[in-house]
Amino acid sequence: MDEIEHIKAHDDLNRGFDSGSVFTASTEEHERYLRALGSLNIKSDEVRSKGIIRALVINHLQMSRTIGDLRTTMEQLNRENGVVAKRVLILTWMCAIFGAVQAFGVLWAIFHSR
Secondary structure (H helix, E strand, O other), X not given: XXXXXXXXXXXXXXXXXXXXXXXXXXXXXXXXXXXXXXXXXXXXXXXXXXHHHHHHHHHHHHHHHHHHHHHHHHHHHHHHHHHHHHHHHHHHHHHHHHHHHHHHHHHHXXXXXX
16 A cells, blocks of 8 residues: 555545444455554554554454354355255155165065965
């Protein structure tokens, strides 16, 4: 990130926090903000603390999105696993029924061949 991009990203970050748009910013914008925060050479403890808090807020927003995405993915996988489990159960019952029919046929053949 060159100096001009860095200044623009930092200005965008300030505007984002002032307007609240940082909470709806895209993942790419968050990463850009974090790069700007990480590359600052801050002498003032007050400004440094503000930068740390902002970075934590952005990380929290990203983590919340990731957890939401994971929850959605897990719910979808659970639904799909339920469908597969039902199909496997049906196949298991069919195999048991056909096995029982075969066993009955074998026993029938054994006892009627005498």
